[in-house]
Amino acid sequence: MYRRLFQLAIPAMYVIVVSLSLPRPAYAMHIMEGFLPLEWAGLWFLMVIPFWVAGLLAVKAKVEGNPSLKLLLGLAGAFAFVLSALKLPSVTGSCSHPTGVGLGAILFGPAVMSLLGAIVLLFQALLLAHGGLTTLGANAFSMAVVGPLVSYGIYRFLRKGKAPLWLATFLAAALGNLSTYVTTAFQLALAFPAEQGGISASLVKFMAVFAVTQVPLAVIEGLLTVAVFNFLVAYNKEELKDLAVLS
């Protein structure tokens, strides 16, 4: 019995030590350039394009009557980029970054986020060397579509149910981050099914390896978003009301 536990503990320890000592668990959930086979990269582009079109149409309708909104959107995108480049206080001593998915979805709405998120991902690939061009479709699907939709849905649902603001923002941000990670693991498992056990075995493996860094990160991002929202509500109520035009 103890022997077995010991045997299990060694690979588990190994995985944990490796993940903690990696130089930057940083943007660990951006699928890197060249990682997905071309067919899968193309498929995820096809999947995400309808959301981009929807986002573009939504933005176009808003901008038409009010050109100043274009500037607001440009700054919102830059804000989302800078947010994702900030360093989170981390438990492991290594630096890591928020996805900004939850905060962005609550502030700007999921339609706008599908577009801004894709722009942010493109610039991350070209300016920070995180993510990639062929994997942009897959990354945009997990980070600019699934994440914001989950965050926005949870936030709206909880606020309607009269849940306190801190709980709604915490769950929206943490679960938005988690859903991004699960989507990415799913995308990887689909592209690389295990020799034995196929897609489901592969999914379990990818989730297990990335859970080590992603679960604590999701909690930290949730806490940060609550802190941000407390400050926003305390000092910038007017601005939040002005922003309601976007979402």
Place this chain on the structure above:
Amino acid sequence: MSMNGIEKYAYGNRWRRVHPAEKVAFALGTLVLVLHTGCPWMSLAVFCLMSGLLVGLGGVSWRFYLRLLLIPFAFLAAAVIALALAITWEESGTVLYGLRVGNLIIGITEYGVAEGAGLLLRALSGVSCLYFLALTTPIAEILQVFRRMGLPPLLAELMALVYRFTFVLWDTASSMYVSQASRLGYSSWCRSLSSLGQLVANLFLKSLQRSQMLNAALLARGFDGEFRVLEPAYRLSKGRIFLIVLWLVFLAALDWYGGGGGVGSYFGRL
């Protein structure tokens, strides 16, 4: 202000004067073809070519290039570990090293290692193509190429705006961070979380104010919803275009000739 030096090279490398459309066609064309082939030898060749063009001819310092290559290492290491590990139910000959847990065997299989190694090379070649584009061509010029290729004008304008304000907001955030840190804002974990929250909230407010100020400034100059800017003039070179087309046709022919397996079926798999 540059975030980590990529911008510095994009504006000051030896390929700077080459027409951006040529560089985009070269980098993206090679990227797509090498990924389609998926052959380890070709990946290695493309990686060496791109690295040579950047470090040898482009004037990028090799230390900086190496540091860039390490950035996606975290993702790569985790994903390759996940791929190489296999969980099987019965003893099979392919397990190189394994641990038995009840009826399950957790171990490394030949298949997993081969797949992991092939993937490593393919990802490296893809990353080198991406870095070639990022390190030789400023984003503003890549966006112009995209616009010519039929990107919706609204999206192109939004991208240009986001790009411009990224640096403005990044400067703002950095100075906020310095002033917080010098007042012990990041002295403990809880304090850092609260400080960072304050920073993000203030940054958000600053972004809104800046967009209003910008709007006023633009309106005062007769803004009608469109930005018109001058583009720097570049000359297309027939010789270079010929070389790029030749190279891409060569890659495509190798891919087709190898029956989709690329040259790999001729030189053997790794």
